[in-house]
Amino acid sequence: MIGSPDVVAFTKEDDFGELFPDPCVLPEEFSVPLFTHAANPWTKTAYAKFSKDFILISEFSEQVGPQPLLTIPDDSKVCGTFDLNYFSLRIMSVDYQASFVGHPPGSSYPKLNFVEDSKVVLGDSKEGAFAYVHHLTLYDLEARGFVRPFCIAYISADERKIMQQFQKLSSEFSKASECLKSGNRKAFANELLKKLKDLEYTRSVLHKESELQKMNNGCYSTQAIEKANELANMEKSIYEHKDLLRQITSYPSRKRKDPECVAYEPEKPTDMTDVNLALSSTPSELEDKTVSGDEANDRLSYTPQLIKARSAKCFDKRLKTLEELCETTFFQHTMEQLKFIERSFRGDLCYMYTSQIDRALVRRQQITNFLFEEEEDWQEDGLTKRFEAAGPPAVNQPPSASDMLAEPMSLESYSSCVDTIQIKPEPEFVEGPPESSPSDFTQETSEEAADTETKGSFSSDRSIEPVSPGNLQMQYQDTEVVGMSSSSEECTTLADNAFLDQCEADPSSALYETPSVQTGTDRAVHTFPLLENDLDMNATDVYQTGSVQVDTACCMGQEGFIHEEPLPKPLRGGCGDMVVKQEPLSLLQRDPSLQGDYVLGEPALESPSTALSLPELNSNTLSEEMARINVEDASDTTSYMSTSTSSDRAPSPFCHGNPVTLKQKKRAGQSALRFIRQYPFAQQAIFCLLTGRTLVVLGAEEGTVRKLVNALSIFVPNLGKYGETVQPWLSTPFQLTDLQRWKLIGLQRMASPTESSILHSLIRYSRYIGILDADNKTMRCPPYKGALLGHMADHRTQIKRGSTYFLHVQSMLTQLTAKAFLFTFCHHFHLPLSSAEDEESVVTHRTSFLHHLGYTEEESKIVHFLSELIKQHYIQGPSKGTSQSVLRFNYTTSYLYKI
Amino acid sequence: MSSGCPPQSPAVAKTEVTLDGPCPVLASTFAYWDNILGPRVRHIWAPKQEAPDPSLLLSDGEVTFLANHTLNGEILRSAESGAVDVKFFVLAEKGVLIVSLIFDGELKGDKNTCALSIILPQAELGFYLPLHNVCVERLKHIIRKARICMQKGYNIISVLTSEIIPVMELLTSMKTHSVPEEVDIKDTVLNDDDIGDSCHEDFLKKAVSSHLQTCGCSIVVGSNPEKVNKMVLTLSLFLTPTERKGSRLCQADSSSCRYDSGLFVQGLLKDATGSFVLPYRQVLYAPYPTTHIDVDINTVKQMPPCHEHTYHQRHYQRAELSALWRAASKDLISADNLTLAHDHFTPDLNIFQDVTHRDTLVRSFIDEVFLLKPGLQLRTVYLSHFLLLLHRKALTLLRYIEDETQKGKKPFRSLRSLKTDLDLTVEGDLNIVMAMAEKLRAGLHSFVFGKPFYTSVQERDLLTNF
Known part of the structure; x- marks a missing residue:
């Protein structure tokens, strides 16, 4: 009797289908998935066994084969269940730098081959891991063929990220690799120097023993012959090592094959005095100097040891660690670089790519990006800048005291001008205490200032009065507002050309008094007009004439408008006009490619530029730094700036x-x-x-x-x-x-x-x-x-x-x-x-x-x-x-x- | 190039490819892992250079050595059946870069790991990288077909040749006719004194708008190469520098003016009869939908949006592979036969449709940019403002959806709120920003618009009733 489970087994459709596939139907493994992207576009790969991108350093060990050495970040959670051993085996199983190292045919001495780094992008779709792998070779005197193959891999679950950022990854890893290799060359040279001293010392010992043998047993005794052979081997070994030292120290002058390779030579690979000494000295000289304890020897403070002639080729020793293969500082610097690379490339490609596009576009808008864009000059190409030099980047350093003391302005430049409507923040540039504005931070100062103000040095009610309706109309055509009561009056104290002209012509402009704000410290001297023109009297004259000469209409409207000066200087005083008559200064000055495209030509334009006084220029150049200093000052004075004792301080x-x-x-x-x-x-x-x-x-x-x-x-x-x-x-x-x-x-x-x-x-x-x-x-x-x-x-x-x-x-x-x-x-x-x-x-x-x-x-x-x-x-x-x-x-x- | 390579295998067949111009490709190879002999090269394609640069020449032995290298290590490969993995090598010691596609296939009854590779000089890295995706996607598809042929026991070299040579031709043409990384606005329509001087106002607006709605992917056809190229350069202004390097001007001096799938913008010349035959299959296989712009008659047509385009593309590819699978003999797998077989899979022959969605972003930009004085850098700066705005809007939209759906864990149900909150209520504006976002996050359209097989008409109905 057939039981129901058997019936089910026979009637199961899927199994039947699998057993007898339709030969005309394309098997799925030969087809393409109907939906290219997973249902969730945020899922890079469903197979990835690690939580985020990381850097893996692996080595092809001559003793145990490919092995992972370390990861960045050094956190087991990051790698998850990802098999580092397997992946190391995969990425290190091929020698992409295949080149000859050792004794080349026809040469009696070992030859170091400075191989270029290789870069490979590969993936393991099953593991959901994709990697940029940077292969490099380090030198080790005790390694087979003196070489130790390593690779640094950036591992990500996002294949697109690796290829899209290939050039940046390649560039950054090349720098890190060069740093590591520089440290290795230095360590290798030092090791060779020590080895040479050992060899020289051993040779001298052997020489003495040989002489002793000769004296005791004659020249042709078996022992004497053995000693002589040993001595000859030692001589050969010394020459070999000297040759190696010469090769390793000649590295910087060689021709690079990789056009993208970045030289990283923050310091000499080793103490060249010692190298020169070792290379130029005859064995006896070196020995003498070594024994006599000259300066070089003192520097090295190395005690030579007796060694066997062939000890360099013993493979039963423990292999040096990566840190031992490099100078410590270089190793640490490389690790810092790699950590920085990991931080820089971590995260979603989408945002990384967008920020790159964003930066490129913002850079083109130098005339307007001050409005809402955060300045990025200190961030820009941080990857590049940070490690270009060996030392830490010198950015955002406050100006030196000498810069600050180089006072750009004289007080005379702030002389009062009756027809003024502009206020300048000059107190920032006054020598002495940087801040004297009434906003200053001690209560006492401000109270004093307030008192002073109340006593009549300044009255806002008097200082700024509504201007005539004509002016208002000119400004905004706001006829409804104009002419109404003071509650709805409207005015703009702009240095508008037309507005100024009106002010000069209109007696009502006399309402613009020049009340002043006294500085807190030296009021007798530092009394500034609150509403002053930032042009001195001469400048005002120029400005007035300029308003006629600098006819914006003819400037912009005419064809063939060619300025004779190669670069227009910053203009002053013309800002009141509603049209900007020049190419953005930043475009002209910062982007040389744009310079040829904009032409100016009206000689009259020179007038405002000549009105630019030197102090103004200086203030321009210094203002940014000064602003920063002022802010720093403010932070320094926080203790007396605020009287608050509130503990609920939200982050500033x-x-x-x-x-x-x-x-x-x-x-x-x-x-x-x-x-x-x-x-x-x-x-x-x-x-x-x-x-x-x-x-x-x-x-x-x-x-x-x-x-x-x-x-x-x-x-x-x-x-x-x-x-x-x-x-x-x-x-x-x-x-x-x-x-x-x-x-x-x-x-x-x-x-x-x-x-x-x-x-x-x-x-x-x-x-x-x-x-x-x-x-x-x-x-x-x-x-x-x-x-x-x-x-x-x-x-x-x-x-x-x-x-x-x-x-x-x-x-x-x-x-x-x-x-x-x-x-x-x-x-x-x-x-x-x-x-x-x-x-x-x-x-x-x-x-x-x-x-x-x-x-x-x-x-x-x-x-x-x-x-x-x-x-x-x-x-x-x-x-x-x-x-x-x-x-x-x-x-x-x-x-x-x-x- | 380096020397000291092992002697080449005497059995390697070679095809010399005659190309119209200097080809940056050194060679292309097909290699496989022989279970007894290890990696072996089966076929080499090399461009036939009339006056080759000796420093850039690779001997067959060197090519073989490099091709073998691409398979070394692949004995550990643990990929799913049918997967095509991409490897990319920059071997400074050899002065070459190699792009290699690794796949499995049956040769002589055994399952082997195979590699199809292209070798270029290392100096071409900057030239090649922007075209990497184009080459890889095209080669991947031919590998799919080749795997079927291998399974059936047919000769696969002819199948591979059918795409290797066009890829070489593409790289050759890009070497001479690619759009420069930086386009001078003076060479474009945006330098006209007034709007409409050299290009009709509405046509220009529609062309740019549709170009952006189709992810910056457009073909410009016409009879006058200058006119075509001016439009190509104008559209290229709205691309990133990398995308520009993946765009091509029309080749006035060349008879082989053909469409290439995967480029962003390309100019194409009509023949003497005033027509241009567009290969349906290749247009459909492009990664993004395409805008078709005819500068002779000022028409702009566009393909359906990304999700619909992808759906059709995949259906078509599956149909093509199925047809190949069913082909009874090697003779039936010729392109013509397969093309006939495709016909009944054609989802909609009229793949280019009118641009129905009006936008405000491009329209106002075009109106405003002509208010600025030409010949200066003002228009360039204003263009950068516009592009920055688009990129930022796209990023904001992405983040909005990401927040709403917890990075895709939940379905997106608040399209209306998105439109209101991000000021994208005009359909054309939304399309443009969505297209920009799609380039950043592939599959976004399918995710946002629900079931990916809705046609744009159905989707429109859906949105109307929303």
């Missing part, structure tokens, strides 16, 4: 004195995401920052304030290399000059007498700033209407992670930057189309242009502000840093927003 957005990095910004993205979700008026806060209106975050708790500042910092244009434009925590009242320097301030609310002065400063400057009250969850600032910031800061966003949100913000800011670039360099929107057109119609062109781009009135202000910054950066040169010669105010009605 940036490490003081260190450059702002992309990583920090990404971290800030998390806080930003939380901020836009929690605060419905986030768009208003961002609007403030993007239009250059300083935003003050007020709060009692330092941690909360710092977090908010951190969150908002990613929206600050021209943040500065060291985040100079952000003051994350201030416990003293700020002053007007601080608004020029800092665009985002965290301000402490204190229940003490100081509070009154802080509140006083807040009230005084409230019309120029936005105030985010972290305690009461309110925001006082001008309104924003538009869709742009809605995309950037939508509280309903489904973005889950801060770093993703940062990327989104970054792309939106990239878009804004592009529009600002376009707006800045579209000359015909800033110029009259015909001679009949006046400035008013030009402003109309600009406004309509921005409206055409889809921007609302408020959004246009953002583009305007960014454009102003671009112009300023362009005119003052890229090295100016974040210091702004123009303090811009925008008087509009502020509203109070609440949650």
Whole structure:
């Protein structure tokens, strides 16, 4: 009887199918999978038995065959269950550097063959492991043929990564290999020197013994003949070793076959004095010197030993470790390099590749990347830079004291000018205590300053008055605002050509007084006009004439516009004009390939450039370093800067004195995401920052304030290399000059007498700033209407992670930057189309242009502000840093927003 | 090249290939692991050089030595049956680089490990690397066919020759006609004084938009080589430098102007009758869908999006291999017969469709870039802004999906939120950014748009009803 299990067995369809496959159906092993990629595009390979990429060093040992030596990182978890022995066997089973080492035919001495490294990419699809394998050969006096084959492998589960990054991997591993080989050559030469001394010593001993034998038994005794043979062998061995030493020391002068190979000779492979001595000396001389203990011998401090003539070819010894084969410093340096390579190439190829593209594109935008891009000159090609020299890279070193003492400016350069509307951050450049601004960090100083200010040296109410409606119209064509009460007045203190002209012509410009801010230390001398023109009187003259001569229309409109000077100098004073008349300076100066493409020709352009005074130039070149120093100073003075005792110190957005990095910004993205979700008026806060209106975050708790500042910092244009434009925590009242320097301030609310002065400063400057009250969850600032910031800061966003949100913000800011670039360099929107057109119609062109781009009135202000910054950066040169010669105010009605 | 190689085997057959121009390839070899004799070279293909550079010549013995080297160590190979592994060697001692595809196949009744290799001078490393994927993908497919022939006991050399020679021709043509790594904007349409001066405004916008929507993969056809090349260079502006090195200008001076699968942008000239025959199979085998741009009649057509393209491609390849498997004799495996056999697998003969999705990104860029004064570097800088924006948007989109799906562990169900959050509500914009992201993360389209076999029409319906 047939039981049911048997029936099942006979009727099982799959088995039947397997037993009798249709010969016409293509077997799967000859076909292609229908879906090329796994269901999950993030899965590189399902087979990988290791968790992340690692570096493996293997050796083909003459005693045990291929064996793994070490991995980087040295963590067993990384390799998982991946069989290192098997993989070493696979990658070391072939001698890709096959070349002859040993006694070549016709040569009586062993010959070292300096073989080039070989690079192999291979994979094991079953194991899900793919590797870049760098084969190299080290020298060992006690090894067979004096060679020890090694390989360094970068192992990854992502095959695409290995091939896509092949050239970079190859380049970096070549450097590491060269470092290792240099150390090995040095160690090999030292070993040869020692060996030569041993041989010489042994030879001398044998010689004495031989002489003794001859004296005792005669020349032809068996013992004497044996001794003579032994001596001859010793002589031969000495010559062989000398030849080897000559070969190894002649390495640097040989011709390289590999065009990509990088020479790594951080120091001489060995002490050449000893080598020369060993090579040039006759055996007796060497022996004499060795025995007499000359300088070289002292340096080596090596005691020669009696050895057998053929001891170099004994294979029963323990093989040297990799570390022993190299000089220790070289070995350690190589390990450092390999660790750095591992760190650099770890992670997802997608992000690595994108960041490479990103960097390449950002580098082309030198005129605008100061706005929102973190400066990457210290990161750029870090792999390359870091190990090009033997020593540590000398980057970001603070300027020397002599640099700082080389005072670029005289106080006379800050002489007052009545018709001024610009504020300069000059106190930073004054000799002596670097900071004297009222934002300074001791409470006493600030109180003094505040007192001084109250006594009448400066009054913001008086200093900045609404300008005439005509001016306002010129600026923004905001006829609704213009002419209304002071609550809705609007003005921009830009060094605009037209605006200046108007100011000069209009008696109302007399309202622009020149109140001054006194420095804290030397007020008698260091009294600066708060609103001063950054041009001295001569410069002002030039500027005035320049406004006529530098006719932007004719500059940009004419064909064959050829400048006679090879490189235009940075311009000053022309930034007020709404058109930039020159090729971006950075393009001209930094990229030689672009230099030939842009031509300037109007001689009149020289006028503004000649107005550039030497001190200004110096300040440009030094400003970046000075800014850093100032930040460092600030961090140094933290102890008395803040009176807070709060232990809830949130991480500062940036490490003081260190450059702002992309990583920090990404971290800030998390806080930003939380901020836009929690605060419905986030768009208003961002609007403030993007239009250059300083935003003050007020709060009692330092941690909360710092977090908010951190969150908002990613929206600050021209943040500065060291985040100079952000003051994350201030416990003293700020002053007007601080608004020029800092665009985002965290301000402490204190229940003490100081509070009154802080509140006083807040009230005084409230019309120029936005105030985010972290305690009461309110925001006082001008309104924003538009869709742009809605995309950037939508509280309903489904973005889950801060770093993703940062990327989104970054792309939106990239878009804004592009529009600002376009707006800045579209000359015909800033110029009259015909001679009949006046400035008013030009402003109309600009406004309509921005409206055409889809921007609302408020959004246009953002583009305007960014454009102003671009112009300023362009005119003052890229090295100016974040210091702004123009303090811009925008008087509009502020509203109070609440949650 | 090095000397001292072992003597060559007398049985190695050699095919000399006549090429139109200096070929960077030194030789191509087919080797196998003989179970008794070890690695042996079966066939060598070498370009026939009229005035060869002696320093770049390899003797047959050297070629054999190198080819054998590619198989050394493969005795330890533990790959799944049918897998094709790629090895790449840079042997400075020999001054060569070798790309080798290792696979298993039956020869004389035994299962052997085989290697199909291409040998180039080491100096060509920079030239070759951007073309590595193109060569490897094409060789992989011919190996699939060769494995079937081996299984059937047919001669495989003719099968391999059918792709080895085109690959050599491709490398030869790229040596002389590849797009430079850096394209000067002055050589492109973007240098016109005003939009529409040398290229119709709408046509230009549509061409660039579709080009970006098809992952930067386009063919430009026309009768005037200058016009074709100007468009090729214009489209190349939107590629990375590496991708540009995988693009080709049209060859006005050459009669062998043919389509090559896998290039990013390529210019092709029409014949005297004003037509150009596009090989359907090769276009379908390209890694990305293609945009077809005709500069004579200003038309732009595009293939369906990535996931649909991949689906069709795989179906077609499977069909081709099945047909080969079923071929009763060696005579039936000629290309013509297989082509006939393919016909009933053709999913949609009209693979090039109209560009239906309008975008705002490219349109506004084209409008705006012409506002900047030409002849300066302003337009170049503005272009870099645009490209940076696209790359950043693509990266943001990738991260968004990655976060939503926990790196693909969960299905993606929030396309609508993505569009709103990332300001990609316009379909064309989404397509462009998705295409950029696909290049960074292969398979993204299939993952995002659910079942990969939805046609674009079905998908459109799906999205409409979403």
